[in-house]
Amino acid sequence: MGRGPPAVLAPWMLFLSLAQANFAPHFFDNGAGSTNGNMALFSLPEDTPVGSHVYTLNGTDPEGDPVSYHISFNPSARSVFSVDPNLGNITLIEELDREREDEIEAIISISDGLNLVAEKVTILVTDANDEAPRFIQEPYVVQVPEDTPSGSSIARVRAVDRDTGSAGSVTYFLKNPHPTEFSVDRHSGVLRLRAGAILDFEKARAHFVTVVAKDGGGKLRGADVVLSATTVVTVNVEDVQDMGPVFVGTPYYGYVYEDTLPGSEVLMVVAMDGDRGKPNRVLYSLVNGSDGAFEINETSGAISVMQSPSQLRREVYELHVQVTEVSSAGTPAAQAMVPVTIRIVDLNNHPPTFYGESGPQNRFELSMYEHPPQGEILRGLKITVNDSDQGANAKFNLRLVGPGGIFRVVPQTVLNEAQITIIVENSAAIDFEKSKVLTFKLLAIEVNTPEKFSSTADVVIQLLDTNDNVPKFTSHYYVARIPENAPGGSNVLAVTAVDPDSGPWGEVKYSIYGSGADLFLIHPSSGIIYTQPWASLDAEATARYNFYVKAEDMEGRYSLAEVFITLLDVNDHYPQFGKSVQEKTMVLGTPVKIEATDQDAEEPNNLVDYSITHAEPANVFDINAHTGEIWLKNSIRSLDALHNITPSGDRTWSLEVQAKDRGSPSFSTTALLKIDIVDTEMLSRSPMAAFLMQTKDNPMKAVGVLAGIMAIIVAITVLISTATFWRNKKSNKVQPVRRVLRKRPSPAPRSVRIEWLKFRRTKAADKFVLREAPPNENCNNNSRGSTPAPQAPAPPPPPSPAPSVGQAPWTVPTVSGSLAPQQPQQPSPKPRAVAKRKAVGSPVQSALVSELRQKFEKKNLHSKAYF
Numbered sequence: 001m002g003r004g005p006p007a008v009l010a011p012w013m014l015f016l017s018l019a020q021a022n023f024a025p026h027f028f029d030n031g032a033g034s035t036n037g038n039m040a041l042f043s044l045p046e047d048t049p050v051g052s053h054v055y056t057l058n059g060t061d062p063e064g065d066p067v068s069y070h071i072s073f074n075p076s077a078r079s080v081f082s083v084d085p086n087l088g089n090i091t092l093i094e095e096l097d098r099e100r101e102d103e104i105e106a107i108i109s110i111s112d113g114l115n116l117v118a119e120k121v122t123i124l125v126t127d128a129n130d131e132a133p134r135f136i137q138e139p140y141v142v143q144v145p146e147d148t149p150s151g152s153s154i155a156r157v158r159a160v161d162r163d164t165g166s167a168g169s170v171t172y173f174l175k176n177p178h179p180t181e182f183s184v185d186r187h188s189g190v191l192r193l194r195a196g197a198i199l200d201f202e203k204a205r206a207h208f209v210t211v212v213a214k215d216g217g218g219k220l221r222g223a224d225v226v227l228s229a230t231t232v233v234t235v236n237v238e239d240v241q242d243m244g245p246v247f248v249g250t251p252y253y254g255y256v257y258e259d260t261l262p263g264s265e266v267l268m269v270v271a272m273d274g275d276r277g278k279p280n281r282v283l284y285s286l287v288n289g290s291d292g293a294f295e296i297n298e299t300s301g302a303i304s305v306m307q308s309p310s311q312l313r314r315e316v317y318e319l320h321v322q323v324t325e326v327s328s329a330g331t332p333a334a335q336a337m338v339p340v341t342i343r344i345v346d347l348n349n350h351p352p353t354f355y356g357e358s359g360p361q362n363r364f365e366l367s368m369y370e371h372p373p374q375g376e377i378l379r380g381l382k383i384t385v386n387d388s389d390q391g392a393n394a395k396f397n398l399r400l401v402g403p404g405g406i407f408r409v410v411p412q413t414v415l416n417e418a419q420i421t422i423i424v425e426n427s428a429a430i431d432f433e434k435s436k437v438l439t440f441k442l443l444a445i446e447v448n449t450p451e452k453f454s455s456t457a458d459v460v461i462q463l464l465d466t467n468d469n470v471p472k473f474t475s476h477y478y479v480a481r482i483p484e485n486a487p488g489g490s491n492v493l494a495v496t497a498v499d500p501d502s503g504p505w506g507e508v509k510y511s512i513y514g515s516g517a518d519l520f521l522i523h524p525s526s527g528i529i530y531t532q533p534w535a536s537l538d539a540e541a542t543a544r545y546n547f548y549v550k551a552e553d554m555e556g557r558y559s560l561a562e563v564f565i566t567l568l569d570v571n572d573h574y575p576q577f578g579k580s581v582q583e584k585t586m587v588l589g590t591p592v593k594i595e596a597t598d599q600d601a602e603e604p605n606n607l608v609d610y611s612i613t614h615a616e617p618a619n620v621f622d623i624n625a626h627t628g629e630i631w632l633k634n635s636i637r638s639l640d641a642l643h644n645i646t647p648s649g650d651r652t653w654s655l656e657v658q659a660k661d662r663g664s665p666s667f668s669t670t671a672l673l674k675i676d677i678v679d680t681e682m683l684s685r686s687p688m689a690a691f692l693m694q695t696k697d698n699p700m701k702a703v704g705v706l707a708g709i710m711a712i713i714v715a716i717t718v719l720i721s722t723a724t725f726w727r728n729k730k731s732n733k734v735q736p737v738r739r740v741l742r743k744r745p746s747p748a749p750r751s752v753r754i755e756w757l758k759f760r761r762t763k764a765a766d767k768f769v770l771r772e773a774p775p776n777e778n779c780n781n782n783s784r785g786s787t788p789a790p791q792a793p794a795p796p797p798p799p800s801p802a803p804s805v806g807q808a809p810w811t812v813p814t815v816s817g818s819l820a821p822q823q824p825q826q827p828s829p830k831p832r833a834v835a836k837r838k839a840v841g842s843p844v845q846s847a848l849v850s851e852l853r854q855k856f857e858k859k860n861l862h863s864k865a866y867f
């Protein structure tokens with residue numbers, strides 16, 4: 001037994017010794033203001049955002065074992081924080097509100113796995129300016145008598161702010177857009193009547209004062225904010241007896257008419273206590289001015305006439321009515337007085353009335369010509385207007401009701417009675433063609449009466465027509481088209497003119513005139529224009545006619561219109577060739593052209609198409625249907641090819657060419673064309689032959705070329721003569737002082753001997769040459785054969801220059817020549833043979849020369865006439 005307990009106690013003792021060796025962990029105490037440790041004296045603003053890291057628990061284990069952290073709350077309290085068990089970071093998970101909970105109790109603990117150490121901590125919640133001032137004891141409604149002295153306190157407002165410090169202090173001020181009669185104490189909230197301000201129940205029965213309560217400001221989420229609240233104080237003004245009675249509806253006017261009965265009410269005056277909150281009773285009375293003719297009801301204020309209007313001696317009565325307040329005690333109080341004007345007037349029971357020559361009348365008629373002179377009086381109307389009332393009741397205005405600006409009525413304002421005059425204002429508007437009858441209403445309406453009595457009368461004016469209109473055509477221009485083959489007497493068109501005048505003045509007579517009217521007539525009454533019976537129209541001669549048509553009334557008033565007539569072309573002309581048989585020369589490879597003209601005026605009647613109707617041999621030529629150009633077929637490129645087609649070797653071919661127009665019906669004409677074909681090599685050898693070939697079909701071209709050459713020669717001659725003239729004129733070397741006259745011998749008779757030879761293809765023209773002869777003093781000498789011309793005498797020696805000279809005399813140089821047959825270059829014949837030839841040829845040569853001279857002169861005259 002002694003050994004048992006030791007054996008049993010030994011393990012327990014070992015465990016106890018081990019347990020005592022493991023120390024508990026503990027928190028660090030870092031003091032106030034620290035953000036880690038054991039949360040001792042930790043405080044947190046109430047506006048801290050949820051989710052913020054607000055603190056870090058920090059502790060240690062003596063053995064260095066890892067520790068964990070925990071936080072818990074009273075089961076009846078909110079769980080405001082959470083902790084990270086490993087790091088000890090405490091996070092805010094619920095919003096804080098200092099005004100609801102200013103401190104939070106929590107249990108924090110630290111554990112090393114074996115030992116747990118817990119501590120109870122208190123976290124203080126600090127204030128933020130998150131509460132606005134709040135008014136208490138709302139609503140604020142106060143009753144204030146209107147006679148309250150200025151500066152008096154009338155109410156007090158109070159607001160509380162649950163915040164602490166400056167954020168919880170409250171000040172007051174007014175928030176009114178306009179100056180007000182009130183002020184508020186900024187600290188106490190006492191509302192007072194401002195100094196010098198008074199309340200008036202009659203002007204404003206209630207006032208609404210807006211009071212603002214503002215805190216002292218503070219931090220909220222890091223920013224400085226000031227919060228405020230407003231309330232409205234309703235100030236009801238209580239009425240007091242401080243106003244006298246007041247009349248309503250002044251000034252007062254009454255009227256007594258001629259048919260008013262005695263005792264009838266004329267008018268009523270109304271008065272009330274100026275203090276409308278608690279008004280006193282009022283009584284009425286007449287002070288003076290009635291003369292017993294009027295009485296007033298003391299309670300209602302109704303004024304009545306007590307006499308018949310015929311007994312009233314004055315036209316106007318000025319009454320004075322007094323009203324008196326009666327207090328609640330029955331004693332008279334404040335009084336007021338008002339004047340009342342009552343007029344005795346005639347009853348307006350007669351409207352204006354229109355009268356004619358026979359009495360009252362409401363319709364007046366008149367006949368007159370249209371367009372009377374401006375300012376003319378309508379003397380056929382005798383109208384009188386009258387109002388039987390008196391004074392202002394008899395005053396009325398007159399006016400015409402109807403088309404404006406045509407007539408004017410005089411007078412325009414009438415008192416009792418007047419004679420009415422109607423005057424023409426707009427003569428142009430009085431037009432029979434626009435309106436045959438003009439109707440107006442003559443209106444008379446009272447001016448100053450409440451009844452505005454009125455009356456009307458109809459004025460009917462029958463217009464008579466005058467010849468005041470000119471016939472007018474329906475158009476300024478008339479255009480017509482007519483075929484050129486229309487027979488004589490055909491209708492072309494009808495013109496229309498209208499004269500709005502009536503009767504004979506509206507009848508229109510038509511006529512035409514002008515340079516283009518010779519072939520046309522017009523019906524004088526219907527306006528139908530037609531061709532002369534003998535007229536033959538031709539569009540090719542004159543395609544358009546233009547003339548004027550005249551419309552005239554019986555008094556000579558007229559208007560004009562212009563007529564344009566176009567002739568429509570008819571295909572009435574055949575195409576025409578220049579010659580029915582024509583000869584053309586075709587150079588191989590170059591076309592020839594044949595042309596026909598159609599005298600029709602318009603297309604397609606004057607368009608011509610060409611075709612070859614017959615040719616022998618065939619298939620040699622082609623023709624352009626539009627231009628008339630004829631050329632060899634492409635297969636024929638040389639004269640040898642032509643010779644193969646025509647073995648006879650002729651170089652002239654005959655074609656029958658047709659020219660056909662495009663009109664409907666179509667006309668055609670044929671012509672025989674003879675074509676002479678030559679080769680280009682032949683023309684290249686002889687330029688003259690080429691030129692003659694080119695001008696064979698057009699002789700005028702050759703004449704033009706010759707005329708050009710002659711013009712160039714004449715121009716050169718003129719230039720040379722002019723230059724010579726100016727040179728001699730300006731020269732000072734030739735200044736003769738004497739004149740030498742020589743008697744020249746009589747020249748031998750001049751004769752031209754030319755051998756005349758007939759020639760066809762010979763060069764007979766080569767036998768005539770133009771030889772230069774020396775200049776003679778007066779004329780040119782012709783010589784026959786090779787006989788030389790006589791020599792001119794030698795000119796005198798140049799004279800010596802004179803000391804005083806004028807311009808030197810000058811002479812026109814002349815050119816001399818002779819026409820003689822060219823002599824062959826051969827030895828001279830024997831004298832006897834020559835003499836024999838001369839003897840034999842003399843008569844023949846004289847005849848030939850005469851004939852040649854006549855032909856040359858005839859040709860020269862013909863050439864001059866042509867040029």
